[in-house]
Every structure is written in C-alpha cells, then in structure tokens.
Amino acid sequence: MTGRTLMGFGVAAIAGPKIRKARGRKYDCGKHGKLTVSQIARLAGTTNKAIYQRIKRGFVCERLCELKYEGRRKIRRPCSNPTILIAVRLANAFPDRVPTTKEIVEVHPMCERNAMRWRQAFAEVRAAK
Numbered sequence: 001m002t003g004r005t006l007m008g009f010g011v012a013a014i015a016g017p018k019i020r021k022a023r024g025r026k027y028d029c030g031k032h033g034k035l036t037v038s039q040i041a042r043l044a045g046t047t048n049k050a051i052y053q054r055i056k057r058g059f060v061c062e063r064l065c066e067l068k069y070e071g072r073r074k075i076r077r078p079c080s081n082p083t084i085l086i087a088v089r090l091a092n093a094f095p096d097r098v099p100t101t102k103e104i105v106e107v108h109p110m111c112e113r114n115a116m117r118w119r120q121a122f123a124e125v126r127a128a129k
Contacts, residue, residue, distance in 0.1 A: 023036070024036045024037065024038075025037075027040065027055065027060075027064060028060070028061060029043075029061060029062065029064055029065050030061040030062040030065070031062070032062075032065055035065075037051045037052060037055075040064050040065055043065050044064075044065050044066060044067055044068060045067055045068045046068045050068075051064065086108050086118075089107060089108055090104060090107055090108065090118060090122070093107045094122070097126075098119060098122045098123050098126055099119065099122065100119070101115040101116055101119055102115075104118050104119060
C-alpha cells in the first residue's frame with residue numbers, strides 16, 4: 001500500500017501510514033539492536049556528528065548509545081592525592097558527627113597528633129553548617 005485511498009465494492013478504504021525504512025549503515029548497539037547514526041544520536045541525546053566521532057574513535061556496542069557527557073562521569077584514573085582520599089574516607093565513616101581521635105586512627109592509621117588535626121577540621125566544618 002502506498003498511502004492512497006483504495007476503492008472496493010463502493011466503500012473507501014484508507015491505507016495505513018507509510019512506513020519509512022531507515023537508510024544508511026546500521027551499527028550494532030548491543031541491547032538496542034542495530035541502529036543508524038540518526039537513531040543512535042536521538043537515543044544518546046546528541047548530534048550525528050558526535051556519533052560519527054565516537055565511531056571514528058572506536059566505540060562499539062553500548063558505548064555508542066551512551067548519554068551525552070556519560071564518559072565524563074566515569075573514573076579515568078585513580079586519585080593520586082592521599083590527603084583527599086583520607087578526607088573522603090573519614091567523611092564517609094562519620095557523616096553526622098565529629099569523631100574522636102581514636103575513631104579516626106581506627107579508620108585510617110596515623111599518629112595521635114595528625115588525628116587531632118583531622119578532628120579539628122571536622123569540628124570546624126560541622127560548626128560552619
């Protein structure tokens with residue numbers, strides 16, 4: 001059917017909507033099946049040009065369909081600053097109170113003097129809230 005009205009036995013029958021066949025090369029997108037660049041761009045919320053750049057960089061399957069900026073949310077390399085790691089570890093261990101120096105040493109081994117400095121930092125931040 002081409003979208004025209006058909007006449008038969010005196011009754012007009014209207015054909016259904018014309019189905020558009022996707023043109024162009026299709027890429028395997030894992031659970032999404034095989035999709036064209038335009039379909040992938042719509043799914044990822046980005047432009048066709050961005051999808052072509054992903055293909056050029058070697059992205060395959062699910063990575064082609066990742067949302068815009070999804071790559072920036074992933075960890076590229078581990079944190080190399082030990083002070084930041086200690087701060088986050090202590091903040092996760094004591095989210096709602098100022099810990100004692102003994103509790104700080106249990107979470108991350110350190111001397112008593114450094115534990116007191118960390119406790120002081122906790123107290124200052126909690127007081128500022």
